[in-house]
Structures are given as C-alpha cells and as structure tokens.
Amino acid sequence: MAGEPALEVVGIDKWFGANHANRGVSLRVERGTIHGIIGENGAGKSTIMNIVYGFLRPDAGEIRVGGRRVTITGPRDAMACGIGMVHQHFMLVDTFTVLENVLLGVEGGARLRPGLERARADLLRLEREFGLEVEPDRPVGDLPVGARQRVEILKALHRGAELLILDEPTGVLTPQEADHLFRVLRALTAAGRTVILITHKLREIMELTDAVTVMRAGRVVARRATAATGREELAELMVGRKVPLRVDKRPAAPGPVVLAVEGLRVTDGAGVERVRGVDLTVRAGEIVGIAGVSGNGQSELLEALAGMRPAAAGTVRLGGAPPARLDPRALRRRGVAHVPEDRQRVGLVTAFAARESAILGYHDDAAYNGRVLMDGRAVRAHCAGLMDAYDVRPRAPDLPTAGFSGGNQQKLVLAREIERNPDLLLVGQPTRGVDIGAIAFIHKRLLALRDAGKAILLVSAELEEILTLADRILVMVDGRIAGEVAPADADERRLGLMMAGAG
Numbered sequence: 001m002a003g004e005p006a007l008e009v010v011g012i013d014k015w016f017g018a019n020h021a022n023r024g025v026s027l028r029v030e031r032g033t034i035h036g037i038i039g040e041n042g043a044g045k046s047t048i049m050n051i052v053y054g055f056l057r058p059d060a061g062e063i064r065v066g067g068r069r070v071t072i073t074g075p076r077d078a079m080a081c082g083i084g085m086v087h088q089h090f091m092l093v094d095t096f097t098v099l100e101n102v103l104l105g106v107e108g109g110a111r112l113r114p115g116l117e118r119a120r121a122d123l124l125r126l127e128r129e130f131g132l133e134v135e136p137d138r139p140v141g142d143l144p145v146g147a148r149q150r151v152e153i154l155k156a157l158h159r160g161a162e163l164l165i166l167d168e169p170t171g172v173l174t175p176q177e178a179d180h181l182f183r184v185l186r187a188l189t190a191a192g193r194t195v196i197l198i199t200h201k202l203r204e205i206m207e208l209t210d211a212v213t214v215m216r217a218g219r220v221v222a223r224r225a226t227a228a229t230g231r232e233e234l235a236e237l238m239v240g241r242k243v244p245l246r247v248d249k250r251p252a253a254p255g256p257v258v259l260a261v262e263g264l265r266v267t268d269g270a271g272v273e274r275v276r277g278v279d280l281t282v283r284a285g286e287i288v289g290i291a292g293v294s295g296n297g298q299s300e301l302l303e304a305l306a307g308m309r310p311a312a313a314g315t316v317r318l319g320g321a322p323p324a325r326l327d328p329r330a331l332r333r334r335g336v337a338h339v340p341e342d343r344q345r346v347g348l349v350t351a352f353a354a355r356e357s358a359i360l361g362y363h364d365d366a367a368y369n370g371r372v373l374m375d376g377r378a379v380r381a382h383c384a385g386l387m388d389a390y391d392v393r394p395r396a397p398d399l400p401t402a403g404f405s406g407g408n409q410q411k412l413v414l415a416r417e418i419e420r421n422p423d424l425l426l427v428g429q430p431t432r433g434v435d436i437g438a439i440a441f442i443h444k445r446l447l448a449l450r451d452a453g454k455a456i457l458l459v460s461a462e463l464e465e466i467l468t469l470a471d472r473i474l475v476m477v478d479g480r481i482a483g484e485v486a487p488a489d490a491d492e493r494r495l496g497l498m499m500a501g502a503g
C-alpha cells in the first residue's frame with residue numbers, strides 16, 4: 001500500500017563529541033517501496049540508520065514504525081519492531097553453516113533439533129519466495145561474497161524483518177551479483193516489505209528506488225520521487241554544486257617496463273593456491289586494470305606484489321633490476337606504494353589517530369623523526385596537508401581513525417600512498433565507499449600520477465572504474481590471467497562474461 005508509512009524519523013540529532021553528525025533529520029519511507037539514501041561521505045547516512053537499528057542512541061528526536069512511536073535501545077528492539085539491517089562488513093561465523101548462522105542469536109538457538117527443522121523449512125520458504133538461493137548446509141566460509149550477503153538477508157527475514165536496511169550493499173559485489181540482489185529487493189517490495197538502500201551509485205538509485213532522500217552535512221536537504229529526478233540533479237543536491245560525471249583522459253604514453261611479473265604463484269593461509277602462474281608487465285605512464293569476480297586471486301596477487309603475503313613461486317622485477325625481495329619495507333624504499341583493498345584490515349589501524357594512520361608504513365622516514373622521538377608537529381602538519389588536499393572530513397588529525405566515515409578513511413589511505421609520488425602504485429578498490437565528488441577527484445589524481453610517468457596496477461570490482469581508468473585490461477579468472485582487452489573494445493557486458501569465465 002503505497003503512501004502508508006513503514007518508517008518515520010522525526011527530528012533526530014546525534015553528536016559525536018563536538019561533531020554534529022545528524023542535525024534534525026526527518027524522513028519518511030512508504031511501505032512496499034525501495035527508498036534510497038544518498039549523500040557525500042560523512043553526510044550522516046550510516047549514523048541515522050544505525051540509530052534506527054539501535055546501534056546508536058540519538059540525542060533527540062523520535063522514530064515511528066507503522067505510524068506508532070517506538071523506543072529502540074538496541075538491535076533487539078529494532079528486530080522486535082520488524083527492522084533488519086545488512087551491514088557492509090558481514091557479521092557471520094565462517095565455520096558455521098548457513099542454517100546455523102541464520103539461527104544464531106535467535107531464541108532457542110541452533111542446539112534445539114525441532115527449532116532447527118522448523119528453521120530449515122522457513123529458510124527454504126524464504127529462499128523460494130524471494131529468490132535467495134543458498135545451500136543451508138554449506139559452511140558460510142566457503143561462500144562467495146554475494147551468497148554471504150543473501151545469508152545476512154535471510155537472517156533478517158527469518159527474524160521477521162518487514163523493513164530491511166542495506167548500507168552500501170553492492171560495494172563488494174560483481175555486476176551479476178548486484179543484479180541478483182536487485183531482483184531479491186524487488187521481490188521483497190512486491191510482497192509488501194520495505195527496503196532502505198544507502199548507496200553512492202546513482203545508477204542504482206535510478207534503476208531501483210521509488211524515492212530518494214538526500215543528505216548533506218548531517219541534514220536532509222531534499223527528497224525526490226525517483227521518476228521526477230535524474231543523476232545530474234541528484235549529484236548536485238548531494239554536493240551542493242555541479243559535479244562532472246565524467247573525467248577527461250588523455251591517451252597514455254607508455255614508457256619502459258616498471259613492473260615485470262613472471263610465473264607468480266601465491267598460496268593462501270589455508271594452503272589453497274590463489275594465484276596460479278601470473279605473468280604481467282606494467283609500464284611507466286600506464287594504468288593496467290585487473291578485472292575479475294572477487295575471489296579469483298586479484299587480492300592475493302596485489303598483496304603478494306606489495307610484500308604482504310609470501311609468493312610461492314615466480315619472479316618480480318622492478319625497473320629491470322634483478323628479482324626484487326618482496327618485503328613491504330624494501331618495496332616502499334624502491335618506490336612502490338600500496339593501497340590495499342581492505343583498508344579496515346590492512347590499510348589502517350582504526351584505533352590510531354588519523355595523523356598516525358597518515359604515516360603508517362612510513363614511520364622510519366627522516367622527516368617525521370626527531371632525534372629520539374617522532375616529531376609530533378611534523379606528523380600532524382603532514383596529516384593536515386593530506387586532509388586539505390583530499391578533502392578528508394572532519395579535518396581532525398587527532399581523531400581516532402574509526403571516527404571517520406568509511407569514505408573518509410579511504411581518502412586518507414589514498415592520500416598517504418599517492419602523495420608519496422611512487423614509481424609504482426599498487427591499488428585495490430580505490431573508490432570503494434567513496435562519494436561521487438570524491439570519485440571524480442581520485443580518478444583525476446590517479447590519471448595525473450599516470451601522466452607524470454608513473455606505473456599503476458589497479459584492481460577494481462567496479463567495471464565502470466576499470467573502463468574509465470585502465471589503458472589495458474587484464475581479466476583474472478581462477479588465479480590466472482584469462483585474457484587482455486583494450487578498453488575501447490570492452491563494454492561492461494563483455495567484461496562481465498569474460499569474468500564469469502564465459503568470454
């Protein structure tokens with residue numbers, strides 16, 4: 001029943017110390033619709049939804065579910081109100097099966113047989129009804145990321161979620177997985193459930209949502225019926241000025257080979273070979289993009305090249321020199337910089353202040369070292385400079401890294417690595433979770449680095465990004481390079497098929 005409210009948020013305020021993250025936020029989501037929430041990094045999107053789900057307590061304001069005021073003091077209250085949330089970082093136990101994960105934390109738990117059988121029946125019913133195929137008895141650790149996400153959704157639905165909140169759900173998905181998710185979301189709303197979707201991808205907003213709420217600097221600045229707006233207007237509403245949705249790119253002028261990889265093999269912690277004999281070169285002044293469904297060895301390839309993971313076989317040469325020792329420090333000293341895919345796990349220490357994160361890995365640089373102790377002033381000034389250049393908000397070198405929104409953490413890592421002016425930049429998912437204004441900015445920076453004659457090896461799950469940036473595209477399937485395409489000959493469909501091993 002369109003028009004009837006599933007959720008109303010009225011005048012919510014939220015402070016983090018002196019940071020006013022939500023300022024009188026009011027929004028309304030109609031039952032049976034998909035409602036988009038967009039806004040720049042740090043606009044307060046995750047904060048307001050974490051309040052609705054009971055992860056955070058608001059300082060003022062109220063929440064109404066189905067027209068009734070409710071008090072939500074934790075996720076349990078939210079669930080009791082029929083609210084479920086799927087997080088960017090999944091909260092599943094790898095060694096448990098799908099069924100056990102769905103049951104985890106529910107009254108009775110996984111130990112009770114009758115409960116288990118009833119849950120299995122419910123799971124199968126939900127899978128059928130909403131197209132959420134996953135095998136109930138598979139351990140979650142074996143599943144690709146798209147399937148894990150479906151487990152999270154099943155878990156919420158099994159607990160009776162009528163309203164499902166998804167915070168940037170497609171950041172880690174392939175285009176095919178994202179299409180699958182969209183079919184699920186449409187099936188949910190067709191059955192009268194309600195979906196809130198936080199995303200930076202305006203294409204998803206246009207394709208999927210019925211209405212969209214725009215946030216900027218803690219406030220709601222606009223609401224539109226999706227049919228009555230477009231990408232340009234939404235971009236402008238988010239940023240407060242016109243944003244170009246395309247970057248200009250000059251043709252590449254490749255120079256000598258900077259990186260030459262031969263026969264590289266990498267084995268993961270469990271002894272499984274993830275990179276199975278990769279040869280590739282990257283020249284000065286070019287961006288080589290690696291496209292692939294996540295989990296096909298791209299991450300391990302990048303990590304091995306950065307010295308974060310041992311290579312089992314093969315050689316890696318930098319600038320024609322004898323094979324390099326793959327050790328992070330030695331590599332850094334030879335002009336290799338690395339933006340890891342998973343900033344939370346390896347790019348940052350979230351408990352550290354931003355100023356420390358801004359020099360992570362470069363602590364032994366003379367510029368930051370006084371005679372005995374680190375020169376605190378130099379470090380802080382360096383961090384403030386990076387924050388200005390990359391528009392990291394808030395400009396607070398002393399704030400713990402965890403206090404920055406996802407996109408702002410990402411900008412901090414990129415600033416640190418790009419501004420070293422490396423000869424070779426290894427970069428994974430550079431714009432994951434980053435807002436459109438910042439994406440254009442980061443793309444420009446990467447192209448500028450290329451135009452300055454530097455070599456860039458780019459791994460990205462965003463085909464649009466690979467097509468925008470790469471001068472050559474390598475497709476990785478099952479630990480091997482399955483083919484090379486020139487961007488001019490590639491479109492998203494063709495690449496998607498190659499990535500699926502069907503090209």
Ligand SMILES: Nc1ncnc2c1ncn2[C@@H]1O[C@H](COP(=O)(O)OP(=O)(O)OP(=O)(O)O)[C@@H](O)[C@H]1O
Binds near residue numbers: 041047
């Ligand atoms: N735990 C926290 N402690 C301190 N400040 C925080 C905390 N969580 C969020 N903030 C601040 O609140 C503001 C809003 O952050 P929020 O995570 O809601 O942004 P967002 O719109 O989700 O951004 P993004 O698109 O980058 O995910 C930001 O300024 C952020 O730095």
Ligand SMILES: [Mg+2]
Binds near residue numbers: 045046047405406
């Ligand atoms: Mg967020």
